[in-house]
Amino acid sequence: RPGANTTAIMPAVSKGDGMRGLAVFISDIRNCKSKEAEIKRINKELANIRSKFKGDKALDGYSKKKYVCKLLFIFLLGHDIDFGHMEAVNLLSSNKYTEKQIGYLFISVLVNSNSELIRLINNAIKNDLASRNPTFMCLALHCIANVGSREMGEAFAADIPRILVAGDSMDSVKQSAALCLLRLYKASPDLVPMGEWTARVVHLLNDQHMGVVTAAVSLITCLCKKNPDDFKTCISLAVSRLSRIVSSASTDLQDYTYYFVPAPWLSVKLLRLLQCYPPPEDAAVKGRLVECLETVLNKAQEPPKSKKVQHSNAKNAILFETISLIIHYDSEPNLLVRACNQLGQFLQHRETNLRYLALESMCTLASSEFSHEAVKTHIDTVINALKTERDVSVRQRAADLLYAMCDRSNAKQIVSEMLRYLETADYAIREEIVLKVAILAEKYAVDYSWYVDTILNLIRIAGDYVSEEVWYRVLQIVTNRDDVQGYAAKTVFEALQAPACHENMVKVGGYILGEFGNLIAGDPRSSPPVQFSLLHSKFHLCSVATRALLLSTYIKFINLFPETKATIQGVLRAGSQLRNADVELQQRAVEYLTLSSVASTDVLATVLEEMPPFPERESSILAKLKRKKGPGAGSALDDGRRDPSSNDINGGVEPTPSTVSTPSPSADLLGLRAAPPPAAPPAPAGAGNLLVDVFDGPAAQPSLGPTPEEAFLRFVCKNNGVLFENQLLQIGVKSEFRQNLGRMYLFYGNKTSVQFQNFLPTVVHPGDLQTHIRLNVTKRVAAQVDGGAQVQQVLNIECLRDFLTPPLLSVRFRYGGTPQSLTLKLPVTINKFFQPTEMAAQDFFQRWKQLSLPQQEAQKIFKANHPMDAVLTKAKLLGFGSALLDNVDPNPENFVGAGIIQTKALQVGCLLRLEPNAQAQMYRLTLRTSKEPVSRHLCELLAQQF
Amino acid sequence: MQVMLLFSRQGKLRLQKWYVPLPDKEKKKITTELVQTVLARKPKMCGFLEWRDLKIVYKTYASLYFCCATEDQDNELITLEIIHRYVELLDKCFGSVSELDIIFKFEKAYFILDEFLLGGEVQETSKKNVLTAIQQADLLQEKTESMCHGKSFIGCKKTY
DSSP: OOOSSHHHHSOOOOGGGOOHHHHHHHHHHHHOSSHHHHHHHHHHHHHHHHHHHHSSSOOOHHHHHHHHHHHHHHHHTTOOOOSOHHHHHHHHTOSSHHHHHHHHHHHHHHOOOOHHHHHHHHHHHHHHHTSOOHHHHHHHHHHHHHHOOHHHHHHHTTHHHHHHHOTTOOHHHHHHHHHHHHHHHHHOGGGSOOSHHHHHHHGGGGOSOHHHHHHHHHHHHHHHHHOGGGGTTHHHHHHHHHHHHHTSOTTTTGGGEETTEEOHHHHHHHHHHHTTSOSOSSHHHHHHHHHHHHHHHHHHHSOOSOOSHHHHHHHHHHHHHHHHHHHHHOOOHHHHHHHHHHHHHHTTOSOHHHHHHHHHHHHHHTTSTTTHHHHHTTHHHHHHHHHHOSSHHHHHHHHHHHHHHOOTTTHHHHHHHHHHHHHHOOHHHHHHHHHHHHHHHHHTOSSHHHHHHHHHHHHHHHGGGOOHHHHHHHHHHHHHOTTTHHHHHHHHHHHHTSSSOOHHHHHHHHHHHHHHGGGGTTSGGGOHHHHHHHHHHHHTTSOHHHHHHHHHHHHHHHHHOGGGHHHHHHHHHSHHHHTOSSHHHHHHHHHHHHHHHHSOHHHHHHHTOOOOOOOOOSOHHHHHHHHTTSTTOOSGGGSOOOOGGGOHHHHHHSSOOOOOOSOOSGGGTTGGGSSOOTTOOOOOSOOHHHHHHHTOSSSOOOOOSSOHHHHHHHGGGOSOEEEEEOSSEEEEEEEEEETTEEEEEEEEEEOSSSOEEEEEEEEEOOTTGGGTEEEEEEEOOOSOBOTTOEEEEEEEEEEOSOOSSOOEEEEEEEETTEEEEEEEEOSOOGGGGEEEOOOOHHHHHHHHHHTOSGGGEEEEEEEOSSOOOHHHHHHHHHHHTOEEOTTOSSSTTSEEEEEEEEOSSOEEEEEEEEEEETTTTEEEEEEEESSHHHHHHHHHHHHTTO | OOEEEEEETTOOEEEEEESSOOOHHHHHHHHHHHHHHHHTSOTTSOSEEEETTEEEEEEEETTEEEEEEEOTTSOHHHHHHHHHHHHHHHHHHHTSOOHHHHHHTHHHHHHHHHHHEETTEEOOOOHHHHHHHHHHHHHHSSOOOOOOOSOOOSSOOOOO
């Protein structure tokens, strides 16, 4: 940087040119050593300008221009400007061109929809448009085009077409009017009235002035896209214009020749216009056009007229646009093949830009039946590009092209090259490559063992990038094709031998061995115990979702290989499974263990029968790739991670993901678990439907799903769901509470096909509970409940004073002559009568201090039983009934809540604070209420929720 | 074309022209991202890249980056030549233009651009016609002395 002093780096400004002050200010800013210094200098200037604008002395135009220009400079530096608009508007009506010009520039850059100002601006524009001074008219049109707002459209959209086609408009005005109209039309097409002018606009294609044509083509192209039929006449005009340009000598067009290329911008625009339409119907027009396209292709073979890159860029810009049109028509085999050959030459050009464009353009050529074969001849060059290009965006294009040119004849080569590339591919594009390989492998698989190998290779090379869709799909295909099942089992078994294999491999391996492990069990090297211990050796390193899948594999093993039963039961029985902190795993362990010990071999074989074939439908992988902006997309890899709707295979891992066998109000069954971790399989809250048949007879009645106590606890934070379920009966609950009152609907579903007799549900108030809470049955249920039927009971609830124990529900009935009875806690807890209370931080702290007696506070520190998820925690706290107060706790990780418990006799104010410690997986919960037992009770209840 | 940005190797924005209506905050965000993306590219890399759903076309002249974001359908090579023609116009108007001219006479750089591109489309490709328009404007104002400072950055590697 030559010299640090002001004069050395500032262009000398003569007095005549004015705005020396601006130059001084700019160089001051440039000399600022720090951001702070710059801001200081700017603030000083802003203060100065403000005082000048507010001052008593009227400013002359020059000063106004200078200050407005300074403000503009400050704004363009990235600072906010909140004044000066009025002065800029004043400049618009100046007679001095430079002042007007600065005014317009300021307005173009800084306009806001300040209505008062807009009216003044529009007025000034109107005057200039009517001035008949072309220079002023152009300035006004530029301003409208630059702002392009709806307000501008409303004010001028009707006038501009008139200016555009008026016989006496100057060429430069027509040009500005055309593009100004284009901008307004793009922003608000409804404001631009179609009419007589549109026909005349099309004829601007014949205008003598090339600049007018250049501007008009853009407008016409845009109009064509929305109203193709109205502008059809432009086709023949465009073709003849293009023909004249293409056949002209390089000097004919004088100043519109650019580095020996005649009118490149206009040519490109005309070729774009033609891409709005199918090939011309008129044979003469079409012949002329084909001649043009051939001429362009011929010229590409001529030696360059200049060594300048501008020459070749301009020439090739036309060439690529010509090829686009040829591809768009997709009807001239000869031209398509010539285009392909031309692009083939560019594939090895020394200019990176040309290689990039050739790869991109060839990608679309590959999809044409006429040129597909021609494209394929370049496979080696493209593979080489994939390996050697130094620019990732070029490699991406090469990968796209390989994908596009792939067919049955070259699939193996292309897939293996892409797999090889994957090992070193940029992280940003790995997932897309994985998807593409998976699709090609499936689409062009002749023998499915190759397909299986390919997918397993994908997992091996880039396991992290293999999305669910991909490994689900391999399972679907293996399940549906019995010719590949044995091979798949053998291959996954071998793949799992690797000391470190990706978790996705464990998933695929677990599923396939669970289904088809028997096909390789004859080989002593992969005998059932070996298969099991191989899988189980991975178990402890896997995530919950994978472990859940493996547990399902284990139960399938018990069915496939009775000799593994004892070992597997031992694993299921282990405390780490049976009492696993994760409910999903615990439940599977409990249920599978019971299933394996209770069910007979026949029953087990029925339940765990091989999966039926999946219905054939569009590959979920293809759907995923399509969602990624089509095959050319390279950048969108970070969007849409997983699609929950495509959980199809996982749904199949469990016989039936549905828990509810009778119509019941338990749509909100999973209310509390509304947001399971993304990869978790659907909660198998019980393989209910099938088991009903298995456990025929009243003797065995293990409760399905959660224990009654667990179910009861789940209701602390929610009001609807299933309270109880066994093989015979399901009890659903729906309830609502307001103030100290509540209403509860109980739904009793008979899950059997036999009528229940003497059905009698009653509410029990243990101890003196009746003086604390009163429950009245308003709707009694009939004594008989038919098989498969559901009956409803309604309870009205009134909370009289605070209570600690819940009322009980006793249900008695006879099933097949045997008396049945059960007693459950009704999900009515004191927190149901919470009224959330919003309060400011200050109020909260004040009340918190007021409740500082030791007996008013209850605190619990406990370990997290569920994943520590802020959203779930919030939902639970809201479900608990208190208001959640944001911005109270200085630590944003913590939760603070407040509410009042409403009873008939008294109100109890409650404040709570929950402090998660993610690192220790612990919580600290503190409650303060005005009543000692309530604090403790609420604390107990709430602590069990996390 | 949706936007044209001129910025220095240090990431200082020298000129910004938006052809789509966007809130200032969004403009700033896009600018920062674009500048970072383009500055991160190594020399000799391809002058085109995909960015969001747009195509970026850029080229450097001396220390100044000229960067255009265009729609997917737009012709990359002709966009490169739009950049070059603009540089030529600047060069003619300023007489061997340098980055300093664009800093100190930024308003003129905007005026020249408006004569050449309007609404994101090429309005007039003839150098002569654009210059005439600018000169006519100059004739309407007080006599302007030619501003010839710094070295041309066309074909010149000198940086400031």
